[in-house]
Every structure is written in C-alpha cells, then in structure tokens.
Amino acid sequence: MADKKPKRNSSKYCYYDEQKAKRRKQKSRIRSQTPPLPHRSGTSTEELLLKRDSLKKQLQKFKHISRNGGNQHTEENRKRKYTDGKDGKQKRYSEDKSKNSHGQQSKSAPSKSNIEIASESEDEESIIEKRRIQRKQLLKKFNQSHDDNHSKNTESIIEKNNGGNDQKLTDANPTSAGETDDFTDMFSEKDDFKIKDLLKVDKNDFTNNSTLTDNWDDHEGYYKIRVGDVVNNRFTIKDTLGQGVFANVVRAQDNGQGNNYVAIKIIRNNELMYKTGLKEISILKEVNEADPENKYHCVQFLGHFMHKGHLCLVLESLHIDLRCVLKKYGKNHGLNMKAIISYSRQLLLALRLLKKVGIVHADIKPDNILVNERKNILKLCDFGSAAKIDENEPTPYLVSRYYRAPEIILGIPYKHGVDLWSSACTIYEMTTGKILFTGSSNNKMLKCFMDLKGKIPNKLIRKGKFKDQHFNYNYNFLLHKKDEFTGRDKLVEVTNINANRDLNNELRNCCKNMTDKEERKMTQLKDLLDKMLTLDSSQRYSVADCLKHPFVQDVLTK
Structure with a gap:
C-alpha cells in the first residue's frame, strides 16, 4: 500500500515503529464507529433547477391568495374575539400559537403555513355556526315548554275563581311569560341584551312606608x-294654598269631623325648620288661650x-289672603273706604292681643292676612317669625323688606312698634293698591323713608348697631350706587335730605x-299713618292710641 514505508535496518527506530502501528489501529477503530456519509441520489442539476422553478410558481399563487383573502380572515377573527366565550379564548390562544410557529417557519416554507391557516379558519367557522343553530333550537324548545306551563297555571287559577273561591290572580306564576324575553344568546353577534327589572316594587309599598322620605321631599326639603x-289617616288634600320660607300650606278635608275644611301647614324637613315649627306651635297655643272666644282676629x-x-x-281655613283681594278688587286704586x-280695626285688634301676651309677630304683610269667603272678617296668620318680646335680637333682615321698620335696618332694639310700622304699610296698600316703600x-x-319723613335724627342713628353701613362719622347718609362705567359699587355721600313725597296727595289720587x-x-287716615310711620319707635303711636284714633272709632255713614 501507499501508506507503508520501507523497513529500516537499524534497531534504533524499532520502538517508534511499534508506537505508530498502535496509533494507526486506534484511528481505524474510531473511523469504523463514525456514521457513513449520506448517499447522494443520481439527480442531475437540470432536475434541481426545474424543481426550483415549480416552487417559485407555487409561492406566487399562494401570495396572491393570501392578499385577497387576508382581510376576510382578519374580520372573522375579530368577530370571534367578541362573540366566542371560553372556547373562543382557547381557540384564539391556539391560533396565535400556531401563527407564531408558522411565522417562524415562513422563511423556509411559507406555502404550507398559508394552507394550514385557511383550513383551520374554515373548520372553526363551520363549528361555530353549528353551535349557534343548536342553541337557537334549544331556546325555542325551552320557550314553548315555558309558555305551555304558564297557560296551564293561569287556566287552573281562572277555573278556581269561577268556582266561587275568593282568590286573587296576583302572583299566579312567579315567572311570567314575559320574562322569557330576558333570556338572550350571549354568543350572538347582535347587541340585543335587555336590562332586567331586578326589583319589582309595588306602589303600595311607597305609600305605606313612612321611612322613604326621599320620595316625599324635593331637594329643598319641601313636601311634594x-x-x-x-x-x-284623616285629612284629604284638596288644594295647594301657597309656599313660604318655612313651609308649604294646603287646604284639606277633615274626614273625622263633619268633612270640614282645614289648612295644614307642612314644615320643611330639616332640623332648623322643625325647631321653628315647634316654637310657632307654642306661640299659637298661647295666643289661642288668651282669646278663648275667638274675638281678636288671630287664626x-x-x-x-x-x-x-x-x-x-292644622289651622283654621279661610277663603283667601289679602294680597289676592287687593289684586282682584283694588289693583292700582285700592279698596273702598268702608272695607x-x-x-x-280688625288688624289693630289682633296687634292688641299680641301685645297682651308679649309677642311680636315680625312679619305683617298682606300675604299673612286671611279673609273669609264673605270678605268681612280678617285674621292674622303665619307666626313663623314671631317671638317673645324679651327674646328678640337685632338682625337687619327680620320682616319682609318692603314692610321693615327703620329700627330693624339700623340695628336698634325693637318692640311692638315694628308691627305697627308694618301695619301702616299694609293699610296704605289697602288704600292705594300700591306698595309704600319699594327699596x-x-x-x-x-x-325711601327719608324721602317721605325727612332725615333720620342723629340721636336715633347713634343707637344703631349697623349705622356704619349707611352713615359716615358726620351722620351723613351714604347712598350705595353702581358706577355707570365700571359697574362697581360706590358710596355717594348725601348731605341734604328733604322730604319730597306728599302722603296726602298720594292717598287722594288713588281714591277719586x-x-x-x-x-x-281720608284726612283722618293720613293723620293716623303719619303717626304710625314715625321714624323714632319711642315716639310712634301705640296700638291703644291707634284704636282710639277717630279714623278707627268713627263709623262711616251713608
């Protein structure tokens, strides 16, 4: 063989030859253990080129198919994501997994991955359609059986009622036929889900349950x-009479005592108004106890x-208030002199009773004066602002503004004179049909007070707690105005104030x-009003003085 070398005669190299022989044997053993080389087929290069061309053509075909059908597959996959349940989630997971695996293999064999995706999507669509058809059939069977059971139950109950048993048809079947519409297909593509009435409350529950106060009150605490x-369980509400700061008032029929009409004042539902209502009850009881024969014209x-x-x-019911009487019979010209x-006289008698029991009404105005149906009896009502004479505190917003006395605005301690001032404003309004002070x-x-009565005396101003809001250190009046250009509030000092109104002319112009x-x-009335409208309450006419005045004492004869 070619590997063999010629033998050397010298013994010097014998040992080395033996070692080389051993190495050759080991190499031959290792070569025998290695696997053989792959056997090449006898294909030529021409055949390989033809195969490559055919594969290129197939790839172009699959690319064209994937471009046209890719959008459809994506839309169908989106629908599956929203409509399928747990099965859909698992399928999407498997699809994503398969897509990732195909994506990794797309470089080597993209044609096979496209074929597999198309076949899988078609199989899933057919399975989903079959399941939908099965569910629809099951729902139809359930509805038919449910309707049959409901009709049988209602027919049996009707037969019982016709047989003479006094049984009610309420709650004949706990699940009515209308409830079958609530069963919906959670896998359907249409959003036809209906909101169920989970709580079906009977209207009688609201009328009998007194704890549901939110249903009876508005956002301000007034009773609806x-x-x-x-x-x-006694009074039937017939009409609404009015609403004030503290309460609303209704006319009701008393079913317990001869079906007489009463007025019910319903206090607002909060703690402050409740305490005010209790105070009004105590004042009304005291006033009524002082007038057992009902002669002093308090409700x-x-x-x-x-x-x-x-x-x-629960209060005595009268026909109408004085404000409505003035609008109906005395607008812009007032009532007749006899009225x-x-x-x-009746209003002053009511004030005499309040002075007797030591109470200040503190809200006299036409709205709080009631008149009976014949229009010949007047009564004072609404004691919500009333207080004992020793419990009053200076506050600038007591009494309605148009009927507010000067001592209240200035912050001077007040007494019964504030009711006389308000009564004078009311009598003027009855005479002319117009409001006396409209600040x-x-x-x-x-x-407005000073336009009619002249400047307020400095002696009176000094007593005022709120004098600095309206007068400077020289006791000159500070008129609050708005600047014409900037629109801001400004103070204008008024040094000379003279009376520019004639009460006598105003009264006579309205009564022709x-x-x-x-x-x-009319001359007597002008004199009475002048003395009732004195700026200093200590010099103002008292109730007794007013009742002795000729305007009240002398009877008007024909």
Whole structure:
C-alpha cells in the first residue's frame, strides 16, 4: 500500500515503529464507529433547477391568495374575539400559537403555513355556526315548554275563581311569560341584551312606608304635595294654598269631623325648620288661650302631627289672603273706604292681643292676612317669625323688606312698634293698591323713608348697631350706587335730605269721586299713618292710641 514505508535496518527506530502501528489501529477503530456519509441520489442539476422553478410558481399563487383573502380572515377573527366565550379564548390562544410557529417557519416554507391557516379558519367557522343553530333550537324548545306551563297555571287559577273561591290572580306564576324575553344568546353577534327589572316594587309599598322620605321631599326639603293624598289617616288634600320660607300650606278635608275644611301647614324637613315649627306651635297655643272666644282676629290652631318626617300644623281655613283681594278688587286704586276702616280695626285688634301676651309677630304683610269667603272678617296668620318680646335680637333682615321698620335696618332694639310700622304699610296698600316703600336693599329702604319723613335724627342713628353701613362719622347718609362705567359699587355721600313725597296727595289720587264724609275719613287716615310711620319707635303711636284714633272709632255713614 501507499501508506507503508520501507523497513529500516537499524534497531534504533524499532520502538517508534511499534508506537505508530498502535496509533494507526486506534484511528481505524474510531473511523469504523463514525456514521457513513449520506448517499447522494443520481439527480442531475437540470432536475434541481426545474424543481426550483415549480416552487417559485407555487409561492406566487399562494401570495396572491393570501392578499385577497387576508382581510376576510382578519374580520372573522375579530368577530370571534367578541362573540366566542371560553372556547373562543382557547381557540384564539391556539391560533396565535400556531401563527407564531408558522411565522417562524415562513422563511423556509411559507406555502404550507398559508394552507394550514385557511383550513383551520374554515373548520372553526363551520363549528361555530353549528353551535349557534343548536342553541337557537334549544331556546325555542325551552320557550314553548315555558309558555305551555304558564297557560296551564293561569287556566287552573281562572277555573278556581269561577268556582266561587275568593282568590286573587296576583302572583299566579312567579315567572311570567314575559320574562322569557330576558333570556338572550350571549354568543350572538347582535347587541340585543335587555336590562332586567331586578326589583319589582309595588306602589303600595311607597305609600305605606313612612321611612322613604326621599320620595316625599324635593331637594329643598319641601313636601311634594299630591292632591288626593290622605295624611294622618284623616285629612284629604284638596288644594295647594301657597309656599313660604318655612313651609308649604294646603287646604284639606277633615274626614273625622263633619268633612270640614282645614289648612295644614307642612314644615320643611330639616332640623332648623322643625325647631321653628315647634316654637310657632307654642306661640299659637298661647295666643289661642288668651282669646278663648275667638274675638281678636288671630287664626285658630287646631292641632299638629308628624307625616313623612314633616311637622304639620292644622289651622283654621279661610277663603283667601289679602294680597289676592287687593289684586282682584283694588289693583292700582285700592279698596273702598268702608272695607279699609273695617280691616284696619280688625288688624289693630289682633296687634292688641299680641301685645297682651308679649309677642311680636315680625312679619305683617298682606300675604299673612286671611279673609273669609264673605270678605268681612280678617285674621292674622303665619307666626313663623314671631317671638317673645324679651327674646328678640337685632338682625337687619327680620320682616319682609318692603314692610321693615327703620329700627330693624339700623340695628336698634325693637318692640311692638315694628308691627305697627308694618301695619301702616299694609293699610296704605289697602288704600292705594300700591306698595309704600319699594327699596331694593336696606340702604335704599332708608332712602325711601327719608324721602317721605325727612332725615333720620342723629340721636336715633347713634343707637344703631349697623349705622356704619349707611352713615359716615358726620351722620351723613351714604347712598350705595353702581358706577355707570365700571359697574362697581360706590358710596355717594348725601348731605341734604328733604322730604319730597306728599302722603296726602298720594292717598287722594288713588281714591277719586269721594263724598264729603269719605274726604274727612281720608284726612283722618293720613293723620293716623303719619303717626304710625314715625321714624323714632319711642315716639310712634301705640296700638291703644291707634284704636282710639277717630279714623278707627268713627263709623262711616251713608
């Protein structure tokens, strides 16, 4: 062989030859253990080139198919994501996994991955359609069986009722036929889900449950009045009379005592108003106890009760208030002289009763004076602002603004004179049909007072707690105005204030074509109002003085 070398004669190299022989044997053993080389087929290069061209053509075909059908597969996959349940999640997971695996193999064999994706999507669509058809069939069978059971139950109940048994048809079947519409297909593509009425509340539950106060009150705490409601199991609400700061008032029929009409004052549902209502009850009881024969023209208090968290005061019912009488019979010209004298006398009698028991009404105005149906009896009502004479505290917003006395605005301690001032403003309004003082604020009200009566004395100003809001250190009046250009508030010092209104002319202009006796009465009325409208309350006419005045004492004859 070629590997063999010629033998050397020298013994020097014998040892090395033996070692080389051993190495050759080991190499031959290792070569025998290695696997043989792959056997090449006898294919030529031409055949390989033809195979490559055919593969290129197939790749172009699959690319064209994937471009056209790719959008459809993506839309279908989106639908599956929203419509399928747990099965859909698993399928999407498997699809994503398969897509990733195909994506990795796309470089080597993209044609096979496209074929597999298309076949899998078609199989899934067919399976989903079959399942939908099965579910629809099951739902139809369930609905038919449910309707048959419901019809059988209702027919049996109707037969029982016709047989003479006094049984009600309510709750015949706990699951009515209409409830079958609530069963929906959670895998359907249409969003036709319906909201179920989980709580079906009977209307009677609201009327009988007094703890559900939110359903009876508005956002300000007023009771929501419903005509026809029965309160306290006795009074049927017939009409709404009005609403004030503290309460709303209704006319109701007393089903317990001869179906007489009463007025119910329903106090607002909060703690402050509740305490004010309790105070009004105590004052009304004291006033009624001082007038057992009902001669002093204060409204009668009949009782009280609680309803839906509201304190309710039961009062004597009259026909209409004086404000409505003036709008109907005396707008812009006032009432006739006979009515003015009668109403003034009755109002002053009510003030005499309040002075007797030591109470200040503190809110006298036409709205709080009631008149009966015959229009010959007047009564004072609404004692929500009333207080004992020793409990009053200076506050600039007591009494409605147009009827507010100057001592209240200045912060001077007040007594019964504030009611006389308000009564004078009311009598003027009965005579002329117009409001006497129409200031838009306390500051403007003081200006109106001085336009009629002249400047307020410095001695009176010094006593005022709120004098610095309206007068400077020289006791000159500070008129609050708005700047014409900037619109900001500014103070204008008024040094000279003179009376520029004539009360006598104002009274006579509204009462034309008067007789001589009415002319004399008008002169007496002007004198009475002047003395009732004295700026200093210590020099103002008292109730007793007013009742002794000729305008009240002398009877108007024909």
